[in-house]
Amino acid sequence: MRLLVIGGTAAGMSAAARARRLDPSLEIVVLEKGPVVSFGACGLPYYIEGRIRNAEQMVVHTPEYFRKQRNISVRTNAGVVSIAHSRRQVSVEGGEHERYDRLVIATGARPRLTGIAGEALPHVFNLHRMSDGQRLRQFIEEKRPKTALIVGAGYIGFEAADAFRHRGMRVAIASLGFDALNRRDPELTKLISAHCERFGVEMRWNTTVQSVEDERADVVLIAAGIQPNVEIAREAGIETGRTGAIRVDDRLQTNLACVYAAGDCAETFHLVTGRHEWVPLGTTANKMGRVAGANAAGRRERFHGIVGTSVLRIMGLDIGLTGLSCEQARAAGFNPVEARIQAKSKPGYFGGRPITVQLVADRGTRRLLGGWVAGEHDVAGRANVIAMALQARTKVEEFEGSDLAYAPPFAPVWDPVLIAAQQLVKLLD
Amino acid sequence: MRLLVIGGTAAGMSAAARARRLDPSLEIVVLEKGPVVSFGACGLPYYIEGRIRNAEQMVVHTPEYFRKQRNISVRTNAGVVSIAHSRRQVSVEGGEHERYDRLVIATGARPRLTGIAGEALPHVFNLHRMSDGQRLRQFIEEKRPKTALIVGAGYIGFEAADAFRHRGMRVAIASLGFDALNRRDPELTKLISAHCERFGVEMRWNTTVQSVEDERADVVLIAAGIQPNVEIAREAGIETGRTGAIRVDDRLQTNLACVYAAGDCAETFHLVTGRHEWVPLGTTANKMGRVAGANAAGRRERFHGIVGTSVLRIMGLDIGLTGLSCEQARAAGFNPVEARIQAKSKPGYFGGRPITVQLVADRGTRRLLGGWVAGEHDVAGRANVIAMALQARTKVEEFEGSDLAYAPPFAPVWDPVLIAAQQLVKLLD
Numbered sequence: 001m002r003l004l005v006i007g008g009t010a011a012g013m014s015a016a017a018r019a020r021r022l023d024p025s026l027e028i029v030v031l032e033k034g035p036v037v038s039f040g041a042c043g044l045p046y047y048i049e050g051r052i053r054n055a056e057q058m059v060v061h062t063p064e065y066f067r068k069q070r071n072i073s074v075r076t077n078a079g080v081v082s083i084a085h086s087r088r089q090v091s092v093e094g095g096e097h098e099r100y101d102r103l104v105i106a107t108g109a110r111p112r113l114t115g116i117a118g119e120a121l122p123h124v125f126n127l128h129r130m131s132d133g134q135r136l137r138q139f140i141e142e143k144r145p146k147t148a149l150i151v152g153a154g155y156i157g158f159e160a161a162d163a164f165r166h167r168g169m170r171v172a173i174a175s176l177g178f179d180a181l182n183r184r185d186p187e188l189t190k191l192i193s194a195h196c197e198r199f200g201v202e203m204r205w206n207t208t209v210q211s212v213e214d215e216r217a218d219v220v221l222i223a224a225g226i227q228p229n230v231e232i233a234r235e236a237g238i239e240t241g242r243t244g245a246i247r248v249d250d251r252l253q254t255n256l257a258c259v260y261a262a263g264d265c266a267e268t269f270h271l272v273t274g275r276h277e278w279v280p281l282g283t284t285a286n287k288m289g290r291v292a293g294a295n296a297a298g299r300r301e302r303f304h305g306i307v308g309t310s311v312l313r314i315m316g317l318d319i320g321l322t323g324l325s326c327e328q329a330r331a332a333g334f335n336p337v338e339a340r341i342q343a344k345s346k347p348g349y350f351g352g353r354p355i356t357v358q359l360v361a362d363r364g365t366r367r368l369l370g371g372w373v374a375g376e377h378d379v380a381g382r383a384n385v386i387a388m389a390l391q392a393r394t395k396v397e398e399f400e401g402s403d404l405a406y407a408p409p410f411a412p413v414w415d416p417v418l419i420a421a422q423q424l425v426k427l428l429d
Numbered sequence: 430m431r432l433l434v435i436g437g438t439a440a441g442m443s444a445a446a447r448a449r450r451l452d453p454s455l456e457i458v459v460l461e462k463g464p465v466v467s468f469g470a471c472g473l474p475y476y477i478e479g480r481i482r483n484a485e486q487m488v489v490h491t492p493e494y495f496r497k498q499r500n501i502s503v504r505t506n507a508g509v510v511s512i513a514h515s516r517r518q519v520s521v522e523g524g525e526h527e528r529y530d531r532l533v534i535a536t537g538a539r540p541r542l543t544g545i546a547g548e549a550l551p552h553v554f555n556l557h558r559m560s561d562g563q564r565l566r567q568f569i570e571e572k573r574p575k576t577a578l579i580v581g582a583g584y585i586g587f588e589a590a591d592a593f594r595h596r597g598m599r600v601a602i603a604s605l606g607f608d609a610l611n612r613r614d615p616e617l618t619k620l621i622s623a624h625c626e627r628f629g630v631e632m633r634w635n636t637t638v639q640s641v642e643d644e645r646a647d648v649v650l651i652a653a654g655i656q657p658n659v660e661i662a663r664e665a666g667i668e669t670g671r672t673g674a675i676r677v678d679d680r681l682q683t684n685l686a687c688v689y690a691a692g693d694c695a696e697t698f699h700l701v702t703g704r705h706e707w708v709p710l711g712t713t714a715n716k717m718g719r720v721a722g723a724n725a726a727g728r729r730e731r732f733h734g735i736v737g738t739s740v741l742r743i744m745g746l747d748i749g750l751t752g753l754s755c756e757q758a759r760a761a762g763f764n765p766v767e768a769r770i771q772a773k774s775k776p777g778y779f780g781g782r783p784i785t786v787q788l789v790a791d792r793g794t795r796r797l798l799g800g801w802v803a804g805e806h807d808v809a810g811r812a813n814v815i816a817m818a819l820q821a822r823t824k825v826e827e828f829e830g831s832d833l834a835y836a837p838p839f840a841p842v843w844d845p846v847l848i849a850a851q852q853l854v855k856l857l858d
Contacts, residue, residue, distance in 0.1 A: 283835035304830050311834035380839040381810010392821030401733050405740035406712035410809040
């Protein structure tokens with residue numbers, strides 16, 4: 001039995017590793033179009049900043065490791081150009097074929113084409129692959145740019161802004177709309193925008209950048225979103241969903257038998273909307289890969305779904321998000337209500353600082369639908385608490401009495417997330 | 430309509446404040462036997478340490494505040510000696526009576542009598558009331574003790590050990606059994622014990638202290654547990670449960686109509702054991718008080734129950750606990766399995782440190798039953814995530830795929846709590 005995995009990043013390598021653990025006799029081959037596998041792209045902003053010294057530190061394991069320690073064959077620089085499912089084989093650049101009994105598609109995503117003029121100029125960058133990071137950092141260290149323009153107000157845009165500031169640059173961020181982090185939450189956007197401006201980052205909202213040729217920035221980063229790599233899958237008759245990413249069932253199987261998809265190229269079930277959505281995140285890719293690998297190895301495992309939890313740090317402000325914003329909830333058919341409170345993260349004598357919590361619930365069912373937490377510390381754990389409540393379809397009334405840990409070094413007696421829930425209950429009554 | 434509240438600490442003042450908010454016309458009287466109300470006992474170790482400068486900082490609100498801002502009458506130094514429910518009145522020390530239509534009993538707990546000889550000596554202390562803290566700190570500042578003996582290995586014992594060390598003392602902790610934090614978890618006890626010894630605290634396990642007269646310690650703290658104050662309730666015909674604390678229903682009503690109980694004097698429903706338990710914690714007292722106050726004010730509110738979450742810091746080690754240990758789970762009728770892993774709290778380049786996670790699940794139902802997290806940082810949030818999973822009766826398989834936040838400044842791609850869950854799934858298979 002031969003398992004072929006297309007793509008050697010988070011989802012692909014997780015799938016391969018899990019399949020190996022479950023079935024020592026399986027033949028496993030990973031085909032990766034780039035030069036490295038097991039690359040953690042989330043480290044890129046910290047590599048640009050310099051906190052990560054060498055690009056190799058972003059690579060969890062080498063192909064040699066997988067070969068020797070896990071008995072997984074890894075072929076790098078081996079881009080797959082087509083899948084012939086009837087013959088159970090794929091074609092690799094250069095004309096070779098690789099046979100499979102089971103296939104995991106983990107082709108990831110790529111930066112969306114923006115059509116901005118000047119994209120090919122030497123001072124214009126993306127930040128997606130390891131080589132993007134290496135090129136950008138080399139440029140920064142050699143040319144010592146003083147000003148930077150970032151196109152896009154998503155995760156990469158803000159994290160890169162922080163990294164550029166560490167490198168001594170003056171930074172501007174230009175964004176098509178007024179929407180930070182694709183959350184469709186004007187209050188969150190205001191909060192982030194004000195924070196960035198406080199640190200001297202110029203925020204250009206509702207701005208269309210048509211060309212970077214006339215911009216006076218010494219370095220330009222285009223971080224205006226990504227799109228799933230689904231072309232070879234589509235050509236092979238693998239269905240994509242409403243979102244454009246590969247459609248999968250709860251075992252992460254595609255419409256073709258024995259063909260699975262995981263990670264940024266695939267949709268995933270969203271436990272709040274109850275629909276399949278495309279939420280490309282590294283941690284989800286790892287989890288999907290694990291389940292796809294298990295099923296490809298003959299086990300029956302379900303991927304329970306996601307709630308869309310993420311967290312980032314922007315110049316000392318930590319922001320954790322999960323579930324839906326009010327506007328996203330409305331678009332998903334709910335009748336949402338929102339509460340937003342500010343409280344202390346913990347007692348003042350333990351260095352407590354203001355923390356903002358937003359919660360969204362459905363008016364009819366009183367079910368929690370989403371929330372975010374923003375502050376200087378102790379944010380991720382609180383966002384995760386909301387995420388767990390979303391997974392369990394918790395009602396606001398149950399949530400407001402949640403038995404969260406209390407002691408003065410950690411939290412106030414009433415944790416800020418519970419104060420937000422109390423506020424939300426009042427609005428619902 | 431007159432609401433009487435016996436006890437002006439966490440549960441009592443929460444009940445009074447909530448009742449006021451819901452019914453502006455209610456007459457509300459709080460009877461507190463001590464000199465202060467709204468006192469946060471959890472601050473005591475930090476007052477001893479000196480981090481909290483003045484004892485008044487441990488008082489959230491004064492009687493004047495409640496009188497003027499909330500229209501709540503507060504009588505301090507007004508200990509209730511008996512309840513005559515047929516006449517709907519209580520007797521106060523000195524002979525006065527106070528009438529009620531609704532009664533909330535929030536009499537709290539007190540240090541358990543240990544029978545240790547020498548308890549009344551001037552260098553021997555408890556740490557429960559504000560005056561205990563004031564006496565102890567005054568003693569420390571005046572006598573400059575060099576050595577301390579703490580009897581009891583519970584929360585107060587360890588937190589006080591930390592405070593004593595800050596005051597430059599050599600500390601020994603003596604405990605009857607081999608059981609830190611009443612958790613009945615030998616591995617946790619080992620971990621805490623080793624940590625304390627690393628910081629020079631002498632751990633005397635399985636030691637009966639019969640007398641402190643011959644101990645060479647300059648200061649002795651007896652922190653060997655507390656017991657609920659239920660005497661006046663019992664004499665009035667209010668039932669106590671299996672645990673010895675006041676029995677309440679899910680609206681926190683006692684067996685007597687219109688009489689509620691909340692906080693450390695009462696039992697509470699434990700969502701994991703499915704039984705009423707006595708888990709006296711400040712945060713639970715506040716939450717129970719809120720619900721008791723609402724029901725006393727004529728609303729119908731449920732107290733959903735607890736899972737027994739707590740957290741503490743012992744000399745730089747943070748420990749968050751929730752639910753049951755293996756031994757506690759066995760005693761509650763489960764067939765428990767336990768996994769314990771060590772992982773990094775976050776990537777090394779963001780200062781990640783080892784973190785230990787333990788999880789317990791039931792073999793038959795695969796339901797999570799408890800867990801703890803111990804490490805130098807980012808512990809409370811992770812314990813809360815487990816707590817939320819317990820509240821929702823989550824199975825290990827669902828938990829291991831939980832959508833927790835990931836970014837390098839905060840966590841590894843696989844959060845340590847999820848790695849522990851994976852380990853547990855393996856043990857269950």
